[in-house]
Amino acid sequence: MKPGFHSPSRRTRALVGAVAAAATIPLVLAGCSGSGSASTSGGGKTLTIEDYYDANYDPVYEQCAEEVGAEVEINHVAGAGLISKVLQQASSRTLPDVLMLDNPDVQQIAASGALSDLADYGLDADDDVPGVKGANTYEGTLYGLQPNTNSIALYYNKKLLADAGVQPPKTWDELKTAAKTLTKGSTYGFAMSNINTYEGTWQFLPFFWSNGGDEQDIATPEAAQALQLVKDLQDDGSLSKSSINWAQADVNNQFIAGKAAMMINGPWQLPALKEAKDLEFDSVPIPTRTGSETVAPLGGEAFTVPQTGDQEKMQLAGEFVGCLNTDKMQAVLAGVSGNVPTNIEVGKAWAEDHADVASFVTTVQTARARTGELGPDWPKAATKIYTAVQLALTGKADPEAALEQAQSQDQ
Amino acid sequence: MSASTQIRPRATTPAAPLRPGQRRARVRTGITRWAFVVPAALFVAVFFGYPVVKNILMSFQDYTTKTFFTGEAPWVGLANYVSVFQSSVFTTSVVNTALFTAGSIVLQFVIGLGLALFFRRHFPLSGFLRGLLLLPWLLPLIASSAVWKWLLDQDSGALNQLLGVVGIAPVPWLVSPSLALIAVIGVNVWLGIPFNTTILYSGLQSVPPELYEAGSLDGATGFKAFWYITWPSIRSVVSVVVVLGVVYTLKVVDIILGLTGGGPANSTQTLATNAYHQSFINFQFGIGAAVSNVLIVASFVFAMVYIVISRKAVDE
Numbered sequence: 001m002k003p004g005f006h007s008p009s010r011r012t013r014a015l016v017g018a019v020a021a022a023a024t025i026p027l028v029l030a031g032c033s034g035s036g037s038a039s040t041s042g043g044g045k046t047l048t049i050e051d052y053y054d055a056n057y058d059p060v061y062e063q064c065a066e067e068v069g070a071e072v073e074i075n076h077v078a079g080a081g082l083i084s085k086v087l088q089q090a091s092s093r094t095l096p097d098v099l100m101l102d103n104p105d106v107q108q109i110a111a112s113g114a115l116s117d118l119a120d121y122g123l124d125a126d127d128d129v130p131g132v133k134g135a136n137t138y139e140g141t142l143y144g145l146q147p148n149t150n151s152i153a154l155y156y157n158k159k160l161l162a163d164a165g166v167q168p169p170k171t172w173d174e175l176k177t178a179a180k181t182l183t184k185g186s187t188y189g190f191a192m193s194n195i196n197t198y199e200g201t202w203q204f205l206p207f208f209w210s211n212g213g214d215e216q217d218i219a220t221p222e223a224a225q226a227l228q229l230v231k232d233l234q235d236d237g238s239l240s241k242s243s244i245n246w247a248q249a250d251v252n253n254q255f256i257a258g259k260a261a262m263m264i265n266g267p268w269q270l271p272a273l274k275e276a277k278d279l280e281f282d283s284v285p286i287p288t289r290t291g292s293e294t295v296a297p298l299g300g301e302a303f304t305v306p307q308t309g310d311q312e313k314m315q316l317a318g319e320f321v322g323c324l325n326t327d328k329m330q331a332v333l334a335g336v337s338g339n340v341p342t343n344i345e346v347g348k349a350w351a352e353d354h355a356d357v358a359s360f361v362t363t364v365q366t367a368r369a370r371t372g373e374l375g376p377d378w379p380k381a382a383t384k385i386y387t388a389v390q391l392a393l394t395g396k397a398d399p400e401a402a403l404e405q406a407q408s409q410d411q
Numbered sequence: 412m413s414a415s416t417q418i419r420p421r422a423t424t425p426a427a428p429l430r431p432g433q434r435r436a437r438v439r440t441g442i443t444r445w446a447f448v449v450p451a452a453l454f455v456a457v458f459f460g461y462p463v464v465k466n467i468l469m470s471f472q473d474y475t476t477k478t479f480f481t482g483e484a485p486w487v488g489l490a491n492y493v494s495v496f497q498s499s500v501f502t503t504s505v506v507n508t509a510l511f512t513a514g515s516i517v518l519q520f521v522i523g524l525g526l527a528l529f530f531r532r533h534f535p536l537s538g539f540l541r542g543l544l545l546l547p548w549l550l551p552l553i554a555s556s557a558v559w560k561w562l563l564d565q566d567s568g569a570l571n572q573l574l575g576v577v578g579i580a581p582v583p584w585l586v587s588p589s590l591a592l593i594a595v596i597g598v599n600v601w602l603g604i605p606f607n608t609t610i611l612y613s614g615l616q617s618v619p620p621e622l623y624e625a626g627s628l629d630g631a632t633g634f635k636a637f638w639y640i641t642w643p644s645i646r647s648v649v650s651v652v653v654v655l656g657v658v659y660t661l662k663v664v665d666i667i668l669g670l671t672g673g674g675p676a677n678s679t680q681t682l683a684t685n686a687y688h689q690s691f692i693n694f695q696f697g698i699g700a701a702v703s704n705v706l707i708v709a710s711f712v713f714a715m716v717y718i719v720i721s722r723k724a725v726d727e
Contacts, residue, residue: 084691087479108694112477186566196674197692241586242565244675259566379693390676394588410498 046071047317050086051100051301052079056336063332064323070316090114095306097317103135103146103302103369104198108376110138116305118142121318123325128342131298135369138376144302145321147330148339151296151363152206152266154287155273158280160187160261168284172229175287179238182261189238191251191260194230194393198379199247200386202297202370203264204230208385209295209368210288215381216373218388219400219407225289227392227399234393244393255281266299267357270338283359298367300339340364384409463707470700478696491701500677500685501702507592508681508709512660514596515603519656520649522600523607527615528637530608541612548605556669559598560585563670588678591671595679599666607652614648615641647721654717661710682706 047070049061058074065072075096077085083105089095090112101109109115118124123145125133136144156168164182169175179189193203207230213223233239240246246254248265255263256276264286273281285294303324305317323329330341334350340361341347351361371378388406391397397405470491472484495501530541547555562569563584571581584594618641626632626640664683667673673680673688680688682702690699 083476083694087476087694090480091482108476112475112480114480196672196676240566241583245560245564245585245671383693387676390674394586394676394678396588396676409500410494 045069045313045316046073047098047313047320048073048075048096049098049100050075050077050082050096052077052082052102053100053337057333060324060329060332060336064320064329067323068316068319070320072320086114093309095308097305097308097313098320099304099306100301101144101304103132103144103298103300104371104378104382106136106144106302106304107138107371107378109304110141110143111376114306115143116307116314116318118145118305118318118321121305121315121322123318123322125342127344129298129344129347129364129367131364131367131369131372132302132342134372135298136302144304145325146300146302146342147325147333148337149298149300149342149364149367150266150268150339151299151360151367152203152264153283153285153296153359153363154262155255155265155269155281155283156262157255157258157260158282160258164261168282169287170284171287171291172289176229176232176236176238179233179262180236183236183238187258188240188254188260190233190262191240191246191254192230192243192264193246193248193251194243194386194389195245195247196386196390197247198382198386200244200389201382202299203248204385204389205297205368205370206264206286206294209297210286210292214373215370215378215385217407218381218384219403221400223388223403224399227389227403229289230389231392231399241393244390267338267340267360270356283356285359285363293366294363296363296367298364298369300342380410466700466707467704469697470704472697474696474700476694484697487697491697495698495701495705500680503677504680504682504685504702505705507679508661508683508706510592511596511599511663511679511681512657514593515599515660516653516656518596518600519603519607520653523604523652524611526604526608527611528641530612531615541608544608545605547602552602552665553669555602556598556666559601560670563594585671586675588676591675591679595667595670598670599660599663602666603656603660607656610648610652611645614645618644650717650721654714657713658710661706661713682709 047065049072051057051074053076055076061072061074082101086095086099086101086109095114099115106115119142123142125136125142125145128146129149132146132149133142136142136146154168160182161168161178166178166181167174169178175190182189194200204226207226208218208223211222211226213220213226230239234241234243240254240260243251248269251260251263252265252269252272254260255265256272256279273279286296288294303321305314305321308314324333327341327343327346330343330346331350333339334341338357340357341350342364344365347361347364351358370382374381384406387409388399388402391402391405392399396402469484471486471488472478473487473491474484478484526544530537563571565571565581565583565586568584570584574582583590585591622640622644623636626636631639662683663681664687667679667681667684668687671679673684683706686699686703686706688699689695689702693699
């Protein structure tokens with residue numbers, strides 16, 4: 001240090017130092033003052049709920065909270081980030097009292113020991129469509145209940161089909177012919193999502209399962225036939241080559257813009273479809289090779305009760321989940337979400353009043369849970385399926401070879 | 412006598428006792444120095460050192476969703492690495508990473524240098540244009556990749572419509588496995604040009620104009636002036652730009668995820684996107700850690716190469 005350096009007097013420096021230190025105190029206090037969410041003070045028990053829905057589900061939660069005699073603190077998380085948040089909360093032991101999970105994730109989270117047995121709260125899924133039990137049961141124990149479910153069906157543009165004199169197809173041959181006839185100008189006859197995510201797998205499953213394909217080993221002749229169908233649709237020019245890059249939302253946009261005469265999609269698109277001007281549409285179950293029963297994947301989200309260690313709260317949360325699953329609330333939730341109730345009787349009554357989801361009520365009765373056979377190992381099989389579809393559609397391999405290659409791939 | 416004078420002990424400061432004020436001042440200086448270094452060192456240790464160490468450990472464990480709840484991550488040794496190296500996706504991603512990085516850097520650099528040389532001349536609005544050039548770099552990457560995804564759509568994208576005017580059939584930019592990587596490299600080049608241009612431009616500014624005058628007297632104009640005068644003067648800037656570019660490009664994830672998600676059929680899957688996919692989509696954190704460690708080693712090797720080269724340059 002050069003001796004000539006002029007430093008301020010010691011008193012000035014001490015003063016500046018004290019002011020700087022004092023300035024950090026409010027910052028520290030702000031950082032320490034909790035996570036910011038309103039916590040009830042005194043009286044009433046509070047249940048925390050976490051889901052990836054939006055605010056129009058809040059009245060439903062409030063209603064059930066009132067019925068079980070508790071306050072409810074709702075936390076909506078963005079869809080893609082829910083699992084990451086759940087893992088974070090699991091490791092910091094701050095899981096919510098009621099946790100909503102997309103049904104294929106239930107078994108994986110249950111396997112980690114984070115969820116509690118719903119039989120402890122007297123709940124069961126016996127009156128619901130069979131797929132619900134398949135999806136939410138891990139090693140014989142029921143971990144989740146789904147008030148609503150959805151699936152996918154074949155939507156068609158009534159006007160375009162009427163103009164071409166085409167009936168909604170029931171078999172694969174009818175589908176290929178109809179799609180080819182409907183392909184005119186810049187309109188493709190058929191659209192589906194074949195993207196390299198679980199959405200692509202979800203959309204391929206109806207063709208795969210209805211023909212006898214099985215996720216334990218996807219390299220079977222039946223699976224190859226299903227994949228050949230999609231490839232034929234693309235080779236005919238009825239299905240755009242861009243389908244390998246489309247998510248279901250993109251498929252919906254193509255249909256609404258009149259660029260696709262038929263599409264595979266689900267009832268969550270109804271708000272957008274109804275809003276579209278001059279669009280007359282309807283839906284039928286997805287065609288199968290011989291016209292037999294469609295086996296489509298079971299959608300919808302389940303409500304679970306995580307292990308939080310507070311037995312009293314867990315009991316209350318169990319009652320809350322039970323409330324959400326009563327016939328009355330299933331119908332209310334179906335009205336909010338646009339999906340269909342899982343209770344078989346309630347569903348039948350719902351189909352009579354809601355013609356636009358009638359085909360889905362039929363489909364979900366035979367819908368299959370994605371995690372029904374493989375449980376927590378489903379994600380690997382799902383990856384193999386969309387990899388095979390992509391290999392076949394990009395022409396890198398023919399359907400049999402694509403399925404073999406994908407099946408042997410471990411990641 | 413002569414021997415002892417040759418081995419004269421080195422002159423040390425006389426061991427006179429320090430006055431109390433002097434010792435306090437010296438201690439205070441020492442503490443002040445450490446006070447500047449400690450926060451930064453702490454930050455690096457916590458936010459860089461700990462994650463790297465934890466990542467290396469994770470790659471030897473079976474770390475899945477179960478671990479988050481039970482806290483157990485059984486040690487599996489090299490099993491994750493074996494499984495990674497044996498998978499065909501890994502080989503594809505290594506090749507794609509190499510192609511993506513090489514292609515991006517070469518094109519970004521050449522175009523960036525060309526633009527920097529072009530802007531050396533001052534013409535009306537040149538400053539404004541140079542400012543506009545920065546735009547791709549300033550936009551959020553996810554927004555850019557979403558818009559590029561629309562532009563490159565095969566049926567209704569603007570680029571194919573433009574090519575259609577000249578009579579070229581719609582090109583399957585993001586849909587064909589062979590073209591998808593080229594399309595992704597193209598978008599990355601578009602994003603990286605501003606960075607290269609700006610830094611190379613400032614490097615060019617520091618070349619003294621007298622050299623050009625002297626050179627033109629000897630007949631070095633145009634390309635010769637560039638090769639013999641400009642290039643040697645900006646070599647240090649070039650090496651900075653290239654190293655920063657490579658290290659950044661090796662870990663690019665958001666552009667690729669936004670445009671193709673690693674598809675179609677893994678044709679744009681790089682080491683970084685593969686690691687992301689393994690960790691955050693498959694929740695196989697051990698395998699994702701193994702893949703990202705391979706990436707870290709690759710970056711490290713390149714950094715070592717750079718240090719060796721720049722050392723040699725200094726010695727020259």
